[in-house]
């Protein structure tokens with residue numbers, strides 16, 4: 001059963017003492033590929049460096065919206081140079097975060113648009129983070145984001161860019177069904193993380209039930225968002241299976257079917273062998 005964890009911060013310090021064992025457990029659990037997203041230029045460099053260490057690891061590079069204030073004029077050029085590395089499969093994670101007050105919304109939007117333009121130039125799909133003020137499921141953040149995505153998607157189609165067929169993923173999706181449908185119309189995939197397994201995860205489960213399997217990606221977001229029964233503890237890529245189990249339950253199919261479909265989706269989106 002081939003599982004793919006399309007979002008795992010395996011480069012973070014919390015894995016320094018046992019990273020190899022974590023990888024071994026992932027392999028034991030059937031995980032065949034792990035994508036490590038960047039959060040800043042520095043973290044993008046460490047994601048790529050770590051990806052070099054094992055054939056199953058690949059990287060995304062980009063500046064997270066909470067890091068938008070740290071973007072300098074040279075940052076985009078450095079990301080562009082780093083993108084030539086064969087392990088780099090996407091630009092991310094990028095997006096909007098109105099939950100944490102770390103950068104003004106207007107600056108976040110500017111930095112997002114710059115990185116979307118870079119992704120179009122490099123023909124790399126994007127990994128999008130978005131989070132509402134107060135942790136709500138729908139609001140300004142979703143509507144600002146979808147406006148920007150629609151503009152970008154329209155531009156890609158006008159330029160007949162092949163990226164229009166595989167623009168990216170909305171990471172750890174917790175928005176409304178309406179936002180999910182708008183994203184799918186643009187060709188986006190939706191990332192499903194640990195909270196779908198929680199006993200109070202009913203809203204996310206209902207949402208996932210309404211999404212076709214061919215639009216879903218599995219993401220642990222480790223070390224964050226550990227699924228049940230590891231809630232509150234350090235998450236790791238082996239637990240991606242627990243998310244697949246829950247989706248299988250919600251979709252009345254087998255975990256194998258979920259694993260196969262979501263791994264194919266990831267292959268289609270990130271265009272790896």
Ligand SMILES: [Zn+2]
Pocket residue numbers: 007009037093221
């Ligand atoms: Zn993340």
